[in-house]
Amino acid sequence: MKLSKFFGRFSLYATVITLCAVLLFPVYWMILTALSPASELRAYPPNFLPSAPQWSVFTELLANHPFDVWFLNSLKIAVVVMIISLTVSVLAAYALSRFRMRGAQSMGLFILTAKMLPGTLIIIPFFVIFRSAGLIGSLWSVIIAQATMIIPFTTWMLKGYFDTIPNELEQAALVDGCSPIGSIFRIILPISAPGLAATSLYSFVISWSDFLFARTFVVTSDSLWTLNLGISSLKGEFVTDWNIVMAASLMTSIPIIIVFLFLERYMVGGLAAGSEK
Amino acid sequence: MATIEFNQVGKSYGSVEAIKDFNLFIEDGEFCVFVGPSGCGKSTALKMLAGLEETTNGSIRIGGKDVTDLGPGKRDIAMVFQNYALYPHYSVRKNMGFGLKMRGYPAAEINERVEEAAKILELTPYLDRRPRALSGGQRQRVALGRAIVREPAAFLMDEPLSNLDAKLRVHTRSEIVKLQRRLGVTSVYVTHDQVEALTMADKIVVMKLGVIQQVGSADELFENPCNLFVAGFIGSPGMNFFRGAIQNTDGRVFTTFGGAQVPLPDSLAARAGKEAIFGIRPEHIVMGQGNLQTELSLVESLGTEKILHFQVPAGQTIDNSEFEMDDEEDRDAESMRARIIDDHKYQNGETVNMDFPKSKIHVFDIETHAAIK
Numbered sequence: 001m002k003l004s005k006f007f008g009r010f011s012l013y014a015t016v017i018t019l020c021a022v023l024l025f026p027v028y029w030m031i032l033t034a035l036s037p038a039s040e041l042r043a044y045p046p047n048f049l050p051s052a053p054q055w056s057v058f059t060e061l062l063a064n065h066p067f068d069v070w071f072l073n074s075l076k077i078a079v080v081v082m083i084i085s086l087t088v089s090v091l092a093a094y095a096l097s098r099f100r101m102r103g104a105q106s107m108g109l110f111i112l113t114a115k116m117l118p119g120t121l122i123i124i125p126f127f128v129i130f131r132s133a134g135l136i137g138s139l140w141s142v143i144i145a146q147a148t149m150i151i152p153f154t155t156w157m158l159k160g161y162f163d164t165i166p167n168e169l170e171q172a173a174l175v176d177g178c179s180p181i182g183s184i185f186r187i188i189l190p191i192s193a194p195g196l197a198a199t200s201l202y203s204f205v206i207s208w209s210d211f212l213f214a215r216t217f218v219v220t221s222d223s224l225w226t227l228n229l230g231i232s233s234l235k236g237e238f239v240t241d242w243n244i245v246m247a248a249s250l251m252t253s254i255p256i257i258i259v260f261l262f263l264e265r266y267m268v269g270g271l272a273a274g275s276e277k
Numbered sequence: 278m279a280t281i282e283f284n285q286v287g288k289s290y291g292s293v294e295a296i297k298d299f300n301l302f303i304e305d306g307e308f309c310v311f312v313g314p315s316g317c318g319k320s321t322a323l324k325m326l327a328g329l330e331e332t333t334n335g336s337i338r339i340g341g342k343d344v345t346d347l348g349p350g351k352r353d354i355a356m357v358f359q360n361y362a363l364y365p366h367y368s369v370r371k372n373m374g375f376g377l378k379m380r381g382y383p384a385a386e387i388n389e390r391v392e393e394a395a396k397i398l399e400l401t402p403y404l405d406r407r408p409r410a411l412s413g414g415q416r417q418r419v420a421l422g423r424a425i426v427r428e429p430a431a432f433l434m435d436e437p438l439s440n441l442d443a444k445l446r447v448h449t450r451s452e453i454v455k456l457q458r459r460l461g462v463t464s465v466y467v468t469h470d471q472v473e474a475l476t477m478a479d480k481i482v483v484m485k486l487g488v489i490q491q492v493g494s495a496d497e498l499f500e501n502p503c504n505l506f507v508a509g510f511i512g513s514p515g516m517n518f519f520r521g522a523i524q525n526t527d528g529r530v531f532t533t534f535g536g537a538q539v540p541l542p543d544s545l546a547a548r549a550g551k552e553a554i555f556g557i558r559p560e561h562i563v564m565g566q567g568n569l570q571t572e573l574s575l576v577e578s579l580g581t582e583k584i585l586h587f588q589v590p591a592g593q594t595i596d597n598s599e600f601e602m603d604d605e606e607d608r609d610a611e612s613m614r615a616r617i618i619d620d621h622k623y624q625n626g627e628t629v630n631m632d633f634p635k636s637k638i639h640v641f642d643i644e645t646h647a648a649i650k
Contacts, residue, residue: 168362171329176423177350177379190366 027253034246041242057247067248069223070230073139074208075255077226080143081207082200085150089199092151093158094184098167108159115152119145119212130217139224141217146207154199161195162188197266204259208252227252279340279353279430279463280305281326286335288321288487295321296487299335303480306461308454312474313484313510319467320435322484326465327433328352340430350379355424359436361416363408363423369395370404373422387426394426397456414445421453425460432457432464438473450477471511475499483507499558505646508556508639514584516556516639517613519593523640525549535590537569540635545649553649554595556639559584562615567632574612576623585615585623 033041034057036050061067096108126145127136135141165188173183189196211228218224225233231248234241281303288296296318303309311319324330326337328349336345344352355376363372373394374387382390395401398418408416417437424432437453438446454477457464468474474481475495483490483498483506491503502508508516521532523545530546531538532555539555564585575586594610615631623629640649 166360166362168358168360169364171327171349172356172358172362172364172423173375174329174349175327175354175356176376176427179350182379187364191364 030246030249030253033242034250036243038241038243054243057243058251061244061247061251065230065234065244065248066222066225067227067230067251070225070227071251073224074227074252077139077142077146077210077214078204078208078255081146081150082203084143084147085154085203086196086200088147088151089154089158090189090196092155093162094188096155096159097162098170108156111152112156115149115156119149123212123216126213127216136217137221137224139218142210142213142226143207145213145217146210150203150206154203157199157202158192158195161192165191193266197263201260201263205256208256280338281309281431281463281465282336282338283322283326284336284338286322286325286337287333288318288325288330289333294487296325299487299489301482301489301492303463303465306463307479308457308464308466308477309480309482310466310468310474310478311482311484312468312471313490315469316486317484318487319469319482319484321487323433323435323465323467326431327354327356353430354433355427355429355431356433356435357420357424357437359439361408361420361437361440363416363419365408368405368407369400369411369419369422372408372419373426376423376427390426390428391422394422397425398422413441414449417441417449421456425456429462432462434464434466436468437466438468439470453477472513475511481511483510485510501648502639503648505554505556505641508641508648512558514559514614514616516558517562517589518554518556518595519589519613520552520554520595520643521593522550522552523548534569534593534633535571539569539633539638541638541640542635545640548649552643554641554643554646556641557633557637559614559616561634561637562617563632563634564615564617564619564629565621565631567630569631569633570628571631573623573625573627573629576625576627582616582618583623585617585629586612587615589613 032048032050035053035055036047037052037054040047040051092111096104096111123145126141126148130136130141130144135144169187169191170180170183173187174180178186209228210226211232214224214226214229215232218226219229227248231245231252234245234248281301283299283301286296286299287294299322301309311322313319321330325332326339328344328347328351332345336343338344339352339354349356364375367375370388370391373391377387377390391404392401395404398421400415400418400422403411403415403419408419411419417440420437434453438449441449450473453466466473466477475498478495480492481495481498482492485506491498491507493501498507498511502511502516505518509518519534521534521539523541524531524533525546528546529538530541530543530549532541532553533539545553571587573585573587577584577586589611597610617623641647642649
């Protein structure tokens, strides 16, 4: 019995460690490439630790490229998309979850099918619409396109979360003197913090890592480039400075990690525990 | 504190009528229980009173004031829900004070009232805990506390004991009754459990398929059920039924049970020759005397009392389809039960004499199922 328990635990840890190694290796390689001297990048056998870390690569990146502009553009897009998608999907998901109306279920499924369309399929209609609206060459084109792609999924995520919250909580709030809107803000949304955090994170990550829409709608205007567009421009026709590319990639990853660490505390499940029997 | 009136209240969902012609007057300070099987409309009626469901027609008055079109927060009522509906992100203190805060009471007064209610409900040590850190019984008391701090015109309770285990349910039942008597607040309580209804209520409203069947005290419903449904629903074990013809021979009014005569009240003489449904409560059957003979098919001993089962004579059973009970209350149509407290050692298969006292026989019309007086 004890032996089987030992082997069970051993295989669990072995699996977890292997998975972590596979998942974290690209991150490690990114850091290694950013910090290794150029001469060591193509060494064979490869060096798994840089002989002398090149910290200057970061100052070089900031001095020679408008990294701050790219960063700010990406941040604007990610934050605005997050706010728009959260606002729209909270209201839509609440309506789909709570209001009994004819066709609500098929409406919900229809919304989800929008998520199934690949970005490359709808980019041409987007382009035509944005050109007519004069939005090509504006960050709003990327924001609207991203929000359109993200909202269906976040609506479904939140609908699933709202479905788990008993109706009686809102009814209790109404009896206690809350208005219907008040009961959403005072009771439902605080309880939905894990769902809201997951939705925000999803929205931020997807819009932060956008390349397709930025490459199509704002590529002609340098001052509107996002981080991913900027990083792609670092690749030269004949020579690519991989230290710089990886340093930029590393710095691009940091905001995602910060957002995750900030939202993680809200992502623990079971906030509604104790409301019922 | 207030009276509550339902006037011609109805509720429809499309073509389905959930509540029909609901008329009821509840006195100030009265404890009124809505009871009935699942789907009878008792919770819908309560939610209409709370303002959580709109009425399709009719009006509702609380304390003489028409509240039909007012929202739940403006009706001066407090409600205890079946699953407690405590706000999980607030402490017990905040849960209890939330209604007062919404009504703009100063913090000091909220705190004073919460502390007072917590003392009554023995919740003082738990005031700063979240609901998840409480047991089921404690959560139930917090839900009650949230209602009583408000000092509302009426308490509404929707099956508040159904999530508690049997022992705690009995204890909490008496606690609620004591609390209601102490506060004197008009209360409306919904349950499907007729034992709860009988033990707690000043006034019981028996419902079936959205229609009030009978309103009365526990004794009135037990002694004088107005129809077959109420007779079968109230009482545990339920009333026994058998069919037969009313006969009148030489001025003696009787029916038969397995060939033997069962005397009936003389007032039924005018109905001689007609079929009827007869009912007798298990506790009213007298064993060891009388001219009725039966063989015991099962003897259940519950310590001090025994439940004796015996067969309804062939041709005298009442089908469950005629009985109009819902599936949950399904009964053995071919069996009758007697509830006995005596020292005799009854055996399965034993043949016993018994008597159905004339004064305890209930008679119902075979077509309308209404009680015949």
